[in-house]
Every structure is written in structure tokens, then in C-alpha cells.
Amino acid sequence: MSIRAREGRSLLTLVGVTVMIVFVLAGARLVIPAKAAAPDPAKGAEISTQCAVCHGSDGISVDTSVPNLAGQRYPYLLAQLNAFKQGTRKNPMMNELARPLSQEQIEDIAAYYASISIHAGQATKSK
Numbered sequence: 001m002s003i004r005a006r007e008g009r010s011l012l013t014l015v016g017v018t019v020m021i022v023f024v025l026a027g028a029r030l031v032i033p034a035k036a037a038a039p040d041p042a043k044g045a046e047i048s049t050q051c052a053v054c055h056g057s058d059g060i061s062v063d064t065s066v067p068n069l070a071g072q073r074y075p076y077l078l079a080q081l082n083a084f085k086q087g088t089r090k091n092p093m094m095n096e097l098a099r100p101l102s103q104e105q106i107e108d109i110a111a112y113y114a115s116i117s118i119h120a121g122q123a124t125k126s127k
């Protein structure tokens with residue numbers, strides 16, 4: 001085999017391998033969905049301005065009939081907002097408010113309220 005033919009073959013192999021790598025990478029991008037962004041409490045804080053009229057600007061509610069959200073656990077907030085959105089937890093106001101929220105917005109809101117630190121006073125035993 002001539003030197004030129006051998007060079008030609010190794011060039012073909014190189015091109016072939018490059019094409020294969022490109023296909024594998026392109027395929028991986030199609031198969032593996034882009035990693036969802038981490039929940040963003042700052043974005044959640046922006047959305048929470050819609051909630052402040054009842055839940056307070058810092059997650060401490062304005063009325064005894066409304067639960068506080070400040071310092072609540074992230075997974076619990078996520079579960080409740082999804083339940084309101086899906087209608088499995090029923091409250092006409094909350095169902096209406098949660099329905100238009102995207103999964104990302106729900107995660108951001110939950111991250112925001114969970115990020116507020118609260119300091120409970122020492123509990124005293126009631127008589």
C-alpha cells in the first residue's frame with residue numbers, strides 16, 4: 001500500500017470518528033433534557049407580591065384566617081401549591097391563584113418563603 005493511500009485512509013477514519021462523536025453528542029442533547037434551573041428565591045419574591053395582600057410582604061399573614069408562609073418547609077410548600085393548582089386541595093381563592101403558575105414559578109415561590117428565617121419564641125405549656 002502506498003504512503004498516500006494510507007494517509008487517505010487515516011484521514012477517512014478521523015473524519016468518520018469526528019462525525020460519530022458529533023452524532024453521539026447531538027443525540028445525547030436530544031435524549032437528556034436540559035437540566036432545570038435551580039429554584040430562584042429572588043424570582044419567587046417578585047411573584048410573591050401577588051400573595052402579600054393575604055400572606056403578608058414577608059410571609060407573615062395579615063389575618064388570622066390566612067396561614068403564615070415564612071420559614072415553611074420547601075417540600076411542603078411545593079406540595080401544597082401543586083395540590084391547589086391541580087385542585088386536589090380545595091380553596092377557591094388559592095385554586096384560582098395557583099392554576100396559572102408554572103412549575104418553575106411554584107418552585108421559585110416555595111424557595112422564597114422557605115428562605116425567610118423565622119425565630120419562634122420559646123413555647124410555654126398552656127394550663
Ligand code: HEC
Pocket residue numbers: 047048050051052053054055065066067068069077080081090091093094097098109
Ligand atoms: C385572597 C387571599 C390570598 C391570596 C392573595 C393568596 N393566598 Fe394563599 N392562602 C390563602 C388562604 C385563606 C389559605 C388557606 C387555605 C385553606 O384553608 O386551605 C392559603 C393557603 C396557602 C398555602 C398553604 C399554606 C399551608 O400552610 O398549608 C400556600 C402555600 C399559599 N397559600 C401560597 C400562596 C401564594 C404563593 C400566593 C400568591 C401567588 C397566595 N397564596 C395568595 C389566601 C390567599
